[in-house]
Amino acid sequence: MTTTLLVALLLSQSHQADQISRPAGWGDRAEVQKAEPKPVQLRELKWEVYWAAVGGIRPDATITGGGASFLGVSREIFSFLRAELSVGLGAYNAAPVDILTMIRLGARLEWPGLERWHPFISVAFAHQHESGWEHIKMDPIPAIVGLSEHHVNHRSGVETGLGVAYDLRGRKGLPIGGRIGVKASVTHLLGTGSPRYVELTTLVGLIF
Numbered sequence: 001m002t003t004t005l006l007v008a009l010l011l012s013q014s015h016q017a018d019q020i021s022r023p024a025g026w027g028d029r030a031e032v033q034k035a036e037p038k039p040v041q042l043r044e045l046k047w048e049v050y051w052a053a054v055g056g057i058r059p060d061a062t063i064t065g066g067g068a069s070f071l072g073v074s075r076e077i078f079s080f081l082r083a084e085l086s087v088g089l090g091a092y093n094a095a096p097v098d099i100l101t102m103i104r105l106g107a108r109l110e111w112p113g114l115e116r117w118h119p120f121i122s123v124a125f126a127h128q129h130e131s132g133w134e135h136i137k138m139d140p141i142p143a144i145v146g147l148s149e150h151h152v153n154h155r156s157g158v159e160t161g162l163g164v165a166y167d168l169r170g171r172k173g174l175p176i177g178g179r180i181g182v183k184a185s186v187t188h189l190l191g192t193g194s195p196r197y198v199e200l201t202t203l204v205g206l207i208f
Contacts, residue, residue, distance in 0.1 A: 045167075045177055046076040047189045050205025058092060058194035062201075066092030068102055079112040084124065089144070100146050101129040104159055115167075122161040126187050129154060129156075152195060161185030167207060176208045 040152040052070040057063055068090025074082050106124025111117075129146040130153040142148035163183030170177040180203065187197040 030164045033145060045207040047178060048074045048205050048207045050203045052201050052203045054199050056197055056199030058138040059198055060194050060196055064093045066090060080110055082110060084108055086113060097133040099131050099133060103127045104108060119164040120163055124159045126159040127156045145194050155189040155191040157189035159185055159187040179205045
């Protein structure tokens with residue numbers, strides 16, 4: 001009888017000690033809560049790649065119109081300064097048609113401190129390869145890149161512009177967003193040919 005009581009007492013103490021040592025919720029499935037992704041601030045996205053559509057006129061002498069398509073990349077250096085490079089291919093009405101390879105290397109001066117809106121002034125070195133359509137047909141690739149032995153008019157100058165861009169938020173947590181913009185510009189070129197191009201540009205791109 002004494003032995004039975006002793007065994008029961010030991011079992012009771014062991015059960016109590018086991019209950020104390022177990023944490024609350026022992027045996028229950030823990031609920032893992034996924035941490036909400038930290039929202040990415042648009043001002044943290046420094047790089048931009050974009051496609052641009054351009055339409056314009058050459059207002060000097062005989063007025064001619066045309067357009068171009070550009071691919072470009074830019075990088076924020078400071079909150080107010082963005083370096084930019086773009087390359088485009090265009091055509092302007094002439095006799096018969098001028099085909100243009102257009103290179104722009106410069107910077108945008110942006111109004112700092114705004115979250116999504118980016119009013120800017122742009123200044124760029126401008127270089128163009130200009131060829132008549134008949135010369136493009138003779139030697140298309142070398143003419144476009146400016147290495148053709150046929151007539152290619154190399155011209156350089158300065159492009160100045162005024163525009164505004166607007167940032168679009170991407171998906172939550174992803175370090176990417178969108179950007180749209182518009183710019184009015186005037187390009188002054190040296191050499192033979194029309195000295196000025198007056199153009200309106202629309203831009204669509206990604207920032208990351």
